[in-house]
Amino acid sequence: MKIHEYQAKEIFKKYGLPVPRGIVAHNAHEAECAAKELGTPVVVVKAQVHAGGRGKAGGVKLAKSPEEAGKIAAEMIGSRLRTYQNPEGLPINCVLIEEGVNIDKEFYVGLTLDREVSRPVFMVSAAGGMEIEEIAKTNPELIIKEHVDPAIGLLPYQARKIAFKIGLTDRKLISQFVKILMTLSKMYFELDASLIEINPLVKTKEDNFICLDAKIDFDDNALYRHPDIQELEDTTQIDPLELEAKKWDLNYVRLDGNIGCMVNGAGLAMATMDTIKFFGGEPANFLDVGGTATVERVAAAFKLLLSDPKVKAIFVNIFGGIVRCDRIAGGIIEAAKQVELDRPLIVRLEGTNVELGRKMLEESGLNIIPAKDMADGAQKAVKAAKGEL
Amino acid sequence: MSILINKNTKVVVQGLTGKEGSFHAKQCLDYGTQIVAGVTPGKGGMTWTDDEGKYKVPVFNTVEEAVKETGADASLIFVPPAFAADAIMEAADAGIKLIVCITEGIPVNDMVKVKRALEGTGVRYVGPNCPGVITPEECKMGIMPGHIFKKGRVGIVSRSGTLTYEAAYQLTSRGIGQSTVIGIGGDPVPGTTHREAVEMFNCDPETDAIVLIGEIGGTMEEEAAEYIKECVDKPVVAYIAGVTAPPGRRMGHAGAIISGGKGDAKSKMEALKAAGAYVCNTPAEIGEMVEKALKERGLL
Numbered sequence: 122m123k124i125h126e127y128q129a130k131e132i133f134k135k136y137g138l139p140v141p142r143g144i145v146a147h148n149a150h151e152a153e154c155a156a157k158e159l160g161t162p163v164v165v166v167k168a169q170v171h172a173g174g175r176g177k178a179g180g181v182k183l184a185k186s187p188e189e190a191g192k193i194a195a196e197m198i199g200s201r202l203r204t205y206q207n208p209e210g211l212p213i214n215c216v217l218i219e220e221g222v223n224i225d226k227e228f229y230v231g232l233t234l235d236r237e238v239s240r241p242v243f244m245v246s247a248a249g250g251m252e253i254e255e256i257a258k259t260n261p262e263l264i265i266k267e268h269v270d271p272a273i274g275l276l277p278y279q280a281r282k283i284a285f286k287i288g289l290t291d292r293k294l295i296s297q298f299v300k301i302l303m304t305l306s307k308m309y310f311e312l313d314a315s316l317i318e319i320n321p322l323v324k325t326k327e328d329n330f331i332c333l334d335a336k337i338d339f340d341d342n343a344l345y346r347h348p349d350i351q352e353l354e355d356t357t358q359i360d361p362l363e364l365e366a367k368k369w370d371l372n373y374v375r376l377d378g379n380i381g382c383m384v385n386g387a388g389l390a391m392a393t394m395d396t397i398k399f400f401g402g403e404p405a406n407f408l409d410v411g412g413t414a415t416v417e418r419v420a421a422a423f424k425l426l427l428s429d430p431k432v433k434a435i436f437v438n439i440f441g442g443i444v445r446c447d448r449i450a451g452g453i454i455e456a457a458k459q460v461e462l463d464r465p466l467i468v469r470l471e472g473t474n475v476e477l478g479r480k481m482l483e484e485s486g487l488n489i490i491p492a493k494d495m496a497d498g499a500q501k502a503v504k505a506a507k508g509e510l
Numbered sequence: 511m512s513i514l515i516n517k518n519t520k521v522v523v524q525g526l527t528g529k530e531g532s533f534h535a536k537q538c539l540d541y542g543t544q545i546v547a548g549v550t551p552g553k554g555g556m557t558w559t560d561d562e563g564k565y566k567v568p569v570f571n572t573v574e575e576a577v578k579e580t581g582a583d584a585s586l587i588f589v590p591p592a593f594a595a596d597a598i599m600e601a602a603d604a605g606i607k608l609i610v611c612i613t614e615g616i617p618v619n620d621m622v623k624v625k626r627a628l629e630g631t632g633v634r635y636v637g638p639n640c641p642g643v644i645t646p647e648e649c650k651m652g653i654m655p656g657h658i659f660k661k662g663r664v665g666i667v668s669r670s671g672t673l674t675y676e677a678a679y680q681l682t683s684r685g686i687g688q689s690t691v692i693g694i695g696g697d698p699v700p701g702t703t704h705r706e707a708v709e710m711f712n713c714d715p716e717t718d719a720i721v722l723i724g725e726i727g728g729t730m731e732e733e734a735a736e737y738i739k740e741c742v743d744k745p746v747v748a749y750i751a752g753v754t755a756p757p758g759r760r761m762g763h764a765g766a767i768i769s770g771g772k773g774d775a776k777s778k779m780e781a782l783k784a785a786g787a788y789v790c791n792t793p794a795e796i797g798e799m800v801e802k803a804l805k806e807r808g809l810l
């Protein structure tokens with residue numbers, strides 16, 4: 122689960138990490154008042170959306186007066202911000218008005234799971250700021266990595282090692298830096314984060330460290346033990362169809378194509394998309410209905426697919442394992458009746474009791490195009506979407 | 511021979527008395543798996559029986575007791591996500607050397623800690639979030655439909671449940687059997703990796719060929735490819751799901767930095783090709799490709 126920068130900064134503050142003073146505003150008037158209250162010669166207006174790369178996309182702007190802050194806020198709020206990390210764009214419902222900080226140098230600090238070694242890893246660079254991904258590609262040696270032992274957490278010597286590697290020499294700064302890293306490690310485990318990122322961590326002209334940006338991602342599987350964090354969820358930042366899918370416990374991701382897919386199992390769902398593409402089609406979505414394809418869930422999934430006007434054909438690809446094919450066929454028939462299917466439906470069933478399942482589909486009176494295997498189904502779906510079937 | 515499990519494996523089921531545990535334990539027993547004990551804290555002393563009253567299995571409060579009383583040497587775990595890490599650790603502490611955890615939705619940090627704690631102990635665990643392990647016609651420890659598998663000499667390792675079935679079914683339909691099939695699961699911190707599974711198959715004299723099914727994310731397939739290049743002479747047929755998966759809407763930069771260009775389907779497929787594996791474009795080709803590979807080597 123993602124949260125906004127201002128929420129992450131509140132959590133940072135609770136843990137004693139240095140963040141700029143800031144106030145959230147929902148309209149121009151609030152923004153102007155906030156800028157006045159902060160009272161610094163320059164304030165920064167920051168769009169609050171669940172995506173990074175805001176600076177480059179015009180979502181972070183300087184204002185030299187409260188009036189200007191109000192004007193910028195008025196432009197931002199109500200619009201959508203498209204960044205390279207989220208090309209469809211996300212709605213800006215509020216902005217963070219923050220005191221302007223005198224930046225001397227920008228560092229990058231990230232903490233996330235390194236799947237290769239199954240441990241969290243700190244990634245730190247003296248070349249922080251908005252170009253960090255470029256730097257990771259062109260000069261990976263400029264990114265210092267240090268793994269955290271989950272049994273004991275980060276140790277001070279590890280933080281010091283990083284501090285020296287990124288060229289810190291001042292004792293006060295080193296001690297501030299070590300404290301920040303130690304705190305992040307503690308936060309990561311206590312909050313069940315999957316990502317904590319400060320980009321940039323800034324050294325100010327006054328020689329202090331301050332976290333100018335803050336991003337936290339949480340592990341969805343662990344949210345049950347953090348009800349307070351669960352409350353921070355902002356559903357306006359989630360695709361409405363994906364939100365609807367979540368209600369039914371369906372794993373759905375919207376894509377650009379015109380062939381709706383319904384599959385059981387994430388791996389098979391991905392493979393189905395690949396197969397469609399291999400035969401020259403474009404999947405409209407990823408949809409995993411899970412192992413227990415009950416009538417209600419299949420019906421919900423059909424509704425979801427049909428609500429997307431781009432969808433021209435639907436390909437159902439189910440491998441019946443423990444849940445037998447006849448049960449699944451029953452579910453498909455029942456659900457198809459409920460939703461009044463108005464687009465071609467290609468069904469590939471395989472597995473336990475497949476003969477019975479296929480017979481049920483055939484005799485259902487529904488306009489179902491049967492497929493003998495995955496490749497056959499994908500080819501038929503591609504044709505149907507082109508209106509050639 | 512097979513790997514990990516066979517007809518002599520004695521299984522304790524943790525979470526036997528729950529809905530999932532009961533249902534799947536029955537299926538495993540029907541398949542011929544020796545389930546010798548169940549563990550549910552607080553229900554020790556009772557006897558579990560399936561809905562038809564065909565089987566009776568003693569239930570214990572702790573794995574330690576179950577092992578002592580029944581000699582169980584492998585554990586199959588169905589406990590809910592909040593208690594699953596604890597259950598794995600309990601099994602390991604009781605001396606169980608093979609643990610298969612089916613549970614889906616375990617917090618990642620819990621598994622990071624389990625992995626750390628079991629480092630160097632010699633305990634092999636498979637999962638979580640996986641269909642389990644099966645040695646066809648001998649022992650099924652998991653939730654896979656038993657009848658699609660057939661005894662034979664091809665090993666399968668896969669991150670995805672339904673793709674495992676897809677592959678096994680294609681092989682079985684062609685009359686090609688399997689030595690052991692391992693679902694290593696789709697979580698970011700798996701107990702057993704592709705590389706480890708391939709290594710076990712490579713050392714198993716009764717496995718002639720290996721099917722590796724991977725997906726995008728992480729670097730397990732690349733690591734397996736390195737090992738295959740260096741050590742494996744047996745034919746390897748691979749499929750990677752997710753060629754068309756979108757990059758995903760992300761927020762930070764860490765994901766992009768850490769992967770360093772690895773992790774996408776293309777990189778995995780190239781690594782496997784370079785290691786000499788037969789790489790399939792779609793999962794529909796797996797069966798055909800295995801048959802071809804076996805024939806080429808005169809193994810069929």
Ligand SMILES: Nc1ncnc2c1ncn2[C@@H]1O[C@H](COP(=O)(O)OP(=O)(O)OP(=O)(O)O)[C@@H](O)[C@H]1O
Pocket residue numbers: 141165167172173174175176177181219220221222223224227250251320321333334335761762
């Ligand atoms: N309070 C502030 N005072 C001065 N400059 C700031 C302030 N906040 C942000 N900036 C500048 O704006 C840039 C972009 O802001 P920020 O890092 O918060 O957003 P972002 O572009 O979404 O981040 P990222 O690219 O890491 O995803 C920073 O790198 C920094 O140079």
Ligand SMILES: [Mg+2]
Pocket residue numbers: 250320321334
């Ligand atoms: Mg930033």
